[in-house]
Amino acid sequence: MTAPWVQRFALPVAILVLGLLALTSLGVGDMRLGPARICAGLLHRDDLAATVLWNIRLPRMLVAMLVGAALAASGLVMQAYFRNSLASPGLLGVTSGGAAGAVVMIGLGWASASIFVLPVAAICGALMATGMVVLLARRGASTERLLLAGVALNALLGAVTSYVLSNFTLTYERNAKILFWLLGGLEDRNWEHVAMASPIVIAAALLWPLGRPMDLLSLGAREAQSLGVDVKRLRRSLLALSTVLTALATAVVGTVGFVGLIVPHLLRLIVGPEHKRLVPLTLVGGAAFVLACDLLGRTAGGLRVGIVTSLVGGPFFLWLLRRQA
Amino acid sequence: MATETAGVTALSVTNASVPGRLNNVSLSLAPGVLAGLVGPNGSGKSTLLQVAAGLLPSTGDVSWAGRDLSEILVPERGFLASWVPQEARFEFGFSVRSVVAQGRFASGDDERGVDEALRLFDLADLAQRPVNRLSGGERERVLLARALVTQAPLQLWDEPLAALDPKHALEVLMHAKRITRAGGTLLLSLHDLRVAYCLDFVVVLHEGRLRAAGPPEAVLTPELLFEVFGVRAKQTTGLTLELP
Numbered sequence: 001m002t003a004p005w006v007q008r009f010a011l012p013v014a015i016l017v018l019g020l021l022a023l024t025s026l027g028v029g030d031m032r033l034g035p036a037r038i039c040a041g042l043l044h045r046d047d048l049a050a051t052v053l054w055n056i057r058l059p060r061m062l063v064a065m066l067v068g069a070a071l072a073a074s075g076l077v078m079q080a081y082f083r084n085s086l087a088s089p090g091l092l093g094v095t096s097g098g099a100a101g102a103v104v105m106i107g108l109g110w111a112s113a114s115i116f117v118l119p120v121a122a123i124c125g126a127l128m129a130t131g132m133v134v135l136l137a138r139r140g141a142s143t144e145r146l147l148l149a150g151v152a153l154n155a156l157l158g159a160v161t162s163y164v165l166s167n168f169t170l171t172y173e174r175n176a177k178i179l180f181w182l183l184g185g186l187e188d189r190n191w192e193h194v195a196m197a198s199p200i201v202i203a204a205a206l207l208w209p210l211g212r213p214m215d216l217l218s219l220g221a222r223e224a225q226s227l228g229v230d231v232k233r234l235r236r237s238l239l240a241l242s243t244v245l246t247a248l249a250t251a252v253v254g255t256v257g258f259v260g261l262i263v264p265h266l267l268r269l270i271v272g273p274e275h276k277r278l279v280p281l282t283l284v285g286g287a288a289f290v291l292a293c294d295l296l297g298r299t300a301g302g303l304r305v306g307i308v309t310s311l312v313g314g315p316f317f318l319w320l321l322r323r324q325a
Numbered sequence: 326m327a328t329e330t331a332g333v334t335a336l337s338v339t340n341a342s343v344p345g346r347l348n349n350v351s352l353s354l355a356p357g358v359l360a361g362l363v364g365p366n367g368s369g370k371s372t373l374l375q376v377a378a379g380l381l382p383s384t385g386d387v388s389w390a391g392r393d394l395s396e397i398l399v400p401e402r403g404f405l406a407s408w409v410p411q412e413a414r415f416e417f418g419f420s421v422r423s424v425v426a427q428g429r430f431a432s433g434d435d436e437r438g439v440d441e442a443l444r445l446f447d448l449a450d451l452a453q454r455p456v457n458r459l460s461g462g463e464r465e466r467v468l469l470a471r472a473l474v475t476q477a478p479l480q481l482w483d484e485p486l487a488a489l490d491p492k493h494a495l496e497v498l499m500h501a502k503r504i505t506r507a508g509g510t511l512l513l514s515l516h517d518l519r520v521a522y523c524l525d526f527v528v529v530l531h532e533g534r535l536r537a538a539g540p541p542e543a544v545l546t547p548e549l550l551f552e553v554f555g556v557r558a559k560q561t562t563g564l565t566l567e568l569p
Binding site: 083084085212213215216218219220222223225226227228229230231268272273274 | 375378379380399400402403404406407410413414415416418419420423424427428430431434471475
């Protein structure tokens, strides 16, 4: 079992790491900024630094953190819901559902009508995908069943995206925007995107007190109900929260895979499976992970964050499968 | 078919049916009764226990201590009745202690009685071990300890003895008797008819129907055993086990 001191210090350490990554993220780029200049820029005492920070790096950093927290928390919730540590929004097709919803809106040319169009379309797409996964998993959420359901859903939703790409009359701009969703990236994220992602904070706050009942649910729905958990209500809340978290993240940055799988899994190895600790830690850890992947991508010649998370997540997933076997 | 004292029932199931699994079963148990539920595989024992625990929708009525189940909110149910499943799948490595402490969820997670339950079920040395690395018998004892710490007056245990070695099975029966002596009511399903003979009350299910219910010596007759289980009962001088 995990040592008590590890459990106690994990969250403060994670917050410290996130802080350092945030500082590095603000400092690294074509124009390197040290801590003193970052402070001066944030306080508008250095005009050039202020322009770079307030217009480019700060919104990008905040979007990365919000999206990371959302995707990781969504994965954690799905793992507890399905009682399966391999469940995650990307593998189950929920991310593809959100992306398909967003892509259809871009294809129709409606995305620019309001900043709410993409998130709402992504939430609708993700909700449909979640509904289908829940229906498929009704007769048991074994690893094989969940993964096969995910394969089928990802293929189906991929076909929707391909249809939009190939059959809609598209302008160059719309085509580029759709490709952005498919690759997943943090480039050119501005304050409008931060605003679009901000409901993630509310969803995360609503998730916070559900940690303890999630412990009981992850050991079995009937057992949890027998111990006094209102399972029907809890499951509805968890599904809604995880879907909204995934959809908002996808609406803002496109499909960024494996965050919901890797982060909760690694943190569970460090602090144990109790959700009271895992929920806050996953929110912070997810934010740190996506921020670190973005930094890695930026320093490695401009790799998009979705590519970096997949490069890290693919081998990790194969390792997990081997470990489970 | 009931055990009742002065009209008070700890558990009452009336005309419960679950399509294909349970057919119009009625049952009532008085407080302080240790009852066994026997029947061949597929006779509906687990289904009846889940219906009685309010975990499986059925036609008919279920009431606990005279209160209709539909009037009891789920959070309150947690400290009125406790159900132990036949087997548990643990995906995540929660410690034994934390799983046992889940029994106090409905009572505000106060951890009252957790250490005592760990000791009673011989789990004190395993308290920090992840539950997904335990043997079947150890996992069963964890579930029973969790049920005990709920301190619920109605306990519904599905084949609690199936995975246990003789010593732990005897200890579980001893704890079961202690619960009922303190006024609790316990209905447990089991396959060992010799154990059923030691209980206060026996309920026999066959093909989803209630076949008989009453004191074991009146119910478990050679004729009924042959009819329900297809076995001939013989009195022998076998081995008698008891705790030191």
